[in-house]
Amino acid sequence: PYSELFKAGELVFAEGDAPTCAYLIEAGRIEISTTQLGEPRVLAELGPGMLLGEMAVLDDSTRTASARALTDCRLIPIDKAQFAERLANADPVVRALLMSQLTRYRSALARLTGEVDGSDPVLAAQPDDADAVDKIRLESELRAALERKELEVRLQPIEEIVSGRIAGYEALVRWQHPERGAVSPAEFIRLAEETSLIVPIGDYVLARVCDMLVEFRTRGRKPLPFIAANLSGRQIDDPGLVGRILDLLRARDLPPDRLKLEVTESLVMDHARIGDLIAHCHSVGMPVALDDFGTGYSNLGPLLTLNFDQIKLDASFIKALDRPRGVAMVGVIVGMARALDCDLVAEGVETREQREILHRLGCRYAQGWLVGKPQSLGDVLEH
Ligand code: C2E
Ligand code: CA
Ligand code: CA
Ligand code: CA
Structure with a gap:
């Protein structure tokens, strides 16, 4: 499959970027980090077979963390539309579970980085959440x-x-x-x-x-x-x-x-x-x-x-x-x-x-x- 190469040290995406795709790591290691009160803070290290940058793609918000290649990496980009389609066709209950996890993760992240102004648009419920929760x-x-x-x-x-x-x-x-x-x-x-x-x-x-x-x-x-x-x-x-x-x-x-x-x-x-x-x-x-x-x-x-x-x-x-x-x-x-x-x-x-x-x-x-x-x-x- 089509993949993109990143050299060790290269930035895959940066905090604040608008997302166009997520990535599947084929080879290499990626470090995810965010800025906490002006200081960089490592959140995770990811390896082959793992997804990267899928969160911003799921709810179409800007990147809340940066991803950098720790080693030479080969990544398969997954288009935003590809996720959107799957999500739209998913069981509404599964979608609601996913979105609620995402919301929770984002507010935890916001607390961690000191941005607790509560204006995060992600916290707005999805239109069909109510139905799913009802279900x-x-x-x-x-x-x-x-x-x-x-x-x-x-x-x-x-x-x-x-x-x-x-x-x-x-x-x-x-x-x-x-x-x-x-x-x-x-x-x-x-x-x-x-x-x-x-x-x-x-x-x-x-x-x-x-x-x-x-x-x-x-x-x-x-x-x-x-x-x-x-x-x-x-x-x-x-x-x-x-x-x-x-x-x-x-x-x-x-x-x-x-x-x-x-x-x-x-x-x-x-x-x-x-x-x-x-x-x-x-x-x-x-x-x-x-x-x-x-x-x-x-x-x-x-x-x-x-x-x-x-x-x-x-x-x-x-x-x-x-x-x-x-x-x-x-x-x-x-x-x-x-x-x-x-x-x-x-x-x-x-x-x-x-x-x-x-x-x-x-x-x-x-x-x-x-x-x-x-x-x-x-x-x-x-x-
Ligand atoms: P169904 O098996 O086709 O059951 C007939 C439905 O038609 C029932 O609706 C019944 O109340 C309604 N009905 C009977 N006579 C008339 C009539 O003269 N006019 C009109 N307008 N309706 C009439 P109900 O009780 O609401 O059940 C709906 C469906 O739910 C059933 O359709 C059946 O597929 C399912 N269902 C009901 N009980 C069970 C169950 O224990 N297990 C399973 N798997 N399905 C069930
Ligand atoms: Ca017979
Ligand atoms: Ca019948
Ligand atoms: Ca029947």
């Missing part, structure tokens, strides 16, 4: 909420349209936040997925679901309804998942076919991975549903190769039932599901008209506000 806070709160069991698992009924009977439920998690109120899973599940927090949350939901099945059995509900639980990408990657679910079921002497797993279409991109999960589930008698069918990544590929037991048709198709095109498409999907020997569940059914059309088209199950909203187990058992 960090939410993440710690979520961790605590899980420990305090503030996450509630609600059940939304799924009706068999022909008989009008509630065949099962979907488990939907809720976070009752002391100040923010009910935080939508759409918000915190994504957050949890960015960290490993989704694994204990997922395990918690699955354990609650099994406890609820026991509750239904204890109350003598016959046939025992199924409960469907949503899986996230991280959970699918976890090779121990199915084993842990089986342990939960066996400990309660529950039949495995009463627990359904829902895998959202956007996660089905990696067919081999999902194929393994389905095979594992089928070998123990657990059904798997393809969730949100017809959204975003819309593609018939998953259905071509993967042996799902159930397809959940996204609510956008149900909304389209007020148009002939929508009716035509749902009709075709009903036929396809039947040909594949898959049960079809219509999601987001809100009106009688929609249920009527679905009935006529031969869709087996309906889920949505018309049938029932997500409810606490207590409310479900009262009906």
Whole structure:
């Protein structure tokens, strides 16, 4: 790669310079120094493989220290724009951590050199810092909420349209936040997925679901309804998942076919991975549903190769039932599901008209506000 040579004793950059680039030290040693109350003071000695001058580049401020070659050096310049781009694309939390370290380092440096006038522009927060800090806070709160069991698992009924009977439920998690109120899973599940927090949350939901099945059995509900639980990408990657679910079921002497797993279409991109999960589930008698069918990544590929037991048709198709095109498409999907020997569940059914059309088209199950909203187990058992 392209590099610049500096002779022993030569200045690489000086305090007060405007930065154009940072450097990666390929060979040689560099001394970093600053002026403290008029006296030079050595801050660090750097060697091969280390970065140099990256701080001023990161926050685009003037150099707060000088760099001098102690020996003959070979340095690879790294353009300011190169950092800026990486930083812009970085996880906002990582960016906030980096910027806060930088701020702290700079104020320590200012104290060291006696320039504590507090006017350092670096101390101004980055525009998206607030969001990132908010995210960090939410993440710690979520961790605590899980420990305090503030996450509630609600059940939304799924009706068999022909008989009008509630065949099962979907488990939907809720976070009752002391100040923010009910935080939508759409918000915190994504957050949890960015960290490993989704694994204990997922395990918690699955354990609650099994406890609820026991509750239904204890109350003598016959046939025992199924409960469907949503899986996230991280959970699918976890090779121990199915084993842990089986342990939960066996400990309660529950039949495995009463627990359904829902895998959202956007996660089905990696067919081999999902194929393994389905095979594992089928070998123990657990059904798997393809969730949100017809959204975003819309593609018939998953259905071509993967042996799902159930397809959940996204609510956008149900909304389209007020148009002939929508009716035509749902009709075709009903036929396809039947040909594949898959049960079809219509999601987001809100009106009688929609249920009527679905009935006529031969869709087996309906889920949505018309049938029932997500409810606490207590409310479900009262009906
Ligand atoms: P989803 O799996 O597609 O769940 C259906 C969503 O549609 C739920 O939103 C439900 O409350 C909502 N819904 C049901 N019927 C109707 C209706 O008639 N009209 C309208 N407008 N909406 C309806 P919710 O509970 O906010 O959950 C959002 C998403 O969060 C879920 O989408 C699911 O992907 C995810 N999620 C929920 N619980 C869990 C969980 O325990 N684990 C994981 N990994 N994800 C979860
Ligand atoms: Ca779902
Ligand atoms: Ca869905
Ligand atoms: Ca089947």
